[in-house]
Amino acid sequence: MHRNALTSRFIVFLPAVHAANTSPVNSPSTDASMASTRRMQGKVERYCASHNLTSLQTKHYYLACDLTRDPTQTLEPADRAHPILVCDLLPGKISASREFAFEEAAANWNAWHAHAEADAQVYNLIYAEKESFALESDPLGIKPVYRAETEGGTLVASSIADICSISPELSQHLDRNSIAQFLLMGYALGPRSFHKGLHRTETGERIGWSRAAGLELSRPRRYSVSEEIKTGIHLNAALLQVERAINASLERHSSGARKPINIALSGGFDSRILAAAMKSQNYPIRAFTYGRWHHRELRTARRIAKSIGIEHRLLDYPLDNYYQRLPLFMSAVEGQSESKVTQITNLLQIEADKGSALVHGFLSDPIAGSHLTDWFPNDDLESLDEVADRLVRALAPPHSRLQLVQKILDFKFDWDSFKGEVRSELCPAERPYQSAVLWDIENRQRKLISPHLLMLGQKFDVIAPFYDREMLQTWISMPRVALDKRYLQRQHLAYKFPELAKIPRDEETSPITPNLKNQLLLLMDTLARKAFIKLYGSVKGYRPESIWSLGQGMANASQIQKMNDSIRDGGKLLTEVFDLQLNLSDETLALIQSSPENGDYQTTRLIFQLVEYAKWIKALPVSK
Incomplete structure (x- = not known):
């Protein structure tokens, strides 16, 4: 019989499986790998203890959750010897009057998901046994889960902040493709985060781990x-x-x-x-x-x-x-x-x-077809390659905006590679337009709305x-x-x-x-x-008193200058916190102000958001 717990924050460390069958058990490489694993798990345990997270599994892998949001639930050490089913929810759901009672005596993912989809909608399910771990998200994976390969294993957590506090080096290296997509569209595709080594779970993803097989990724809950x-x-x-x-x-x-x-x-x-x-x-x-x-x-x-x-x-x-x-x-x-x-x-x-x-x-807009006519005026699509091509053309910003972003990042955006990413995320369907609707739900709606x-x-x-x-x-x-x-x-x-x-x-x-x-x-x-x-x-x-709340061309010359000064100073912080050097010369700032979206200050505001993100990352506590 498993025990149940509710949380809105969790951290997992899944050790790398050391293949004793490919190298001698006592070889220096195996010993070094196991030492790295022990070192990282100890670091994770100390961090969780300092943040009042409750340890639920500690022997073969490590799992800790914040159980303080629901004062009625307690898990005694004896309970933790049994499998534990954790439902990761938004805080408002935990405070609601709903009953999250997953009563199946044995592991039954379909029944658990049916219950969670009805009452929680936005959730992740974690099933923790003695020698294995599994996490499955809701169909769109709306409540984020992030994964990063670290020293000796894999970190999985409900928060970028926790991963970057435990392994600060992960926060330093930004993915220029992700940043370019963000500046062009307001979001990055699929599993991308701003950071090279940090991946968000994909829609309907399962993260599995066992002592025998190690880490395994699949997408059994994806919409189809x-x-x-x-x-x-x-x-x-x-x-x-x-x-x-x-x-x-x-x-x-x-x-x-x-x-x-x-x-x-x-x-x-x-x-x-x-x-x-x-x-x-x-x-x-x-x-x-x-x-x-x-x-x-x-x-x-x-x-x-x-x-x-x-x-x-x-x-x-x-x-x-x-x-x-x-x-x-x-x-x-x-x-x-x-x-x-x-x-x-x-x-x-x-x-x-x-x-x-x-x-x-x-989701009302996309499932009712709000974008179909704009993206695909005629029902003449015959393949997913055509869908990807049309989607990329529909999402592409004006050429002047693309040139501007490339100049700011000193980076040539590869549209062929971007089209390949779009194509890889298209789910097969009876008709191509259905794949387009699903793609919109899994990418634009998931990231923007x-x-x-x-x-x-x-x-x-x-x-x-x-x-x-x-x-x-x-x-x-x-x-x-x-x-x-x-x-x-x-x-x-x-x-x-x-x-x-x-x-x-x-x-x-x-x-x-x-x-x-x-x-x-x-x-x-x-x-x-x-x-x-x-x-x-x-x-x-x-x-508005704040320059960042201005829009519709309301900023005067003095306020535009304040925006420029702010992001120019912020560019220095981006270089300090991340390995990101932006070209914010007077010439580039003049191009920003003369761009087609000048009246809404979109590019300026997105750069300001990156600066605020850098401040947020810089303020994170660092695990010892």
Whole structure:
């Protein structure tokens, strides 16, 4: 019988398996290797002890977890003689009122995952036996796990900070390809981190280890397309399947949550569909929107809430939110993606206890086909090579931006190599467009949008109904025409919630179902917004004090100079902390300011983020 534990932080050291069958047991090389292993394990043990982590396995490998977040759980030494199942969760889930009782008497990964996918959604499962170890992530591996080869074995941890504190040399060497991808797209592909020797687990990955075989990596939990495309399905049947999938997912992921359930209502399709579906099923819900009066999404959300008949509250939108929430971003996301996602942390203003439920529309856009038409205007793809080629062309920044990044890094970006990375991550499917949807989910959404869940999950029991295996299979089995321009999602809204279909989406100019009243309201909103935007930067209380919160071309010459001075000084820190020398000459800075994205200061802000990351790494404690 195994014992259970919940954690949000763990560290594992898996010794290298010394092959006695290939060299004499007492040979100098074997002795030296074993000494290295003992030295590193001792270092890991001392670090974990100094950070109050509880040791769960110490003999053949080392595993320690933070069990302090759940004061009700204790593991006595006698318990540790049995196999231990550890569920690695976000802190908000541990504080929720859910029951994580994995009651199977023997190892049963399918049953464990079914339970964890329903209640946790974002998790890692660890099964620790006396002479073997296994870790499996949720399908997208949203809660990060990092792996690094070190002296005498492999370090695996839930945090870059812990690995770099134990082995500081790993933090010093940055991967220029990863940094280039970050500056060009806001994230790095697949298992890449900013560091050469540090790898993030891939989607659905399993890390296995045993005394006999050593380290083994595989991807048994990766999403795959298991159903044939429903080419002849009637629209009404498709709408019914989508409705059933949404209702089943809400039931599966919300049944154990605290009530009332909070929902982030943005004014888009996903949040209005979820809010209306939950209202129709009599869930007690409260809707929240952050913003200022001139933000169109706020006014759209207000009309949606009134139409549904639910409580709706407005949250403040501090203009310096980006800079204020950067420490949270560094601790929760560890700097590994574009930091503009920090605006979602405005939802942390919701007055609710830790562990309260918050519904988020993560993955609604890609599974409904929001990018398909832009990336693949015609359904003429015949191979995964063509998919990779189209994806690379769609993701490629303007040529001037590419030249700028190459100049900053003094590094020629290899697009053929990048295309090869994209191609290697494409999962086979019945039709190539399905592979493109899965690639978007496993890369762009995982790296750019899922940080929402990591930050909000520090406080909330985050529920993401669209992040559901059955939901994904339902959508991706639909014919291509159903996904073009979100056709099926739009029809579902018009069919199931016709009044909501009359309200324009906040980014669009017309509703799904034309309505004169809403069109006139939209016109009035647009005119008022355009008039105000001209004065926006000069109105007291509407101009951010932090230069890094400026956008839309608001920075004046003095503020632009401050940005340049800041990143020039920061470049020195990047050289000090990492082996990274940036070309931040006056000529390069002038090119940055004249680039097409000058008004949003994107490149400047990303360099600033790298500097803040260097400060964060430099401040980490170093293990003795």
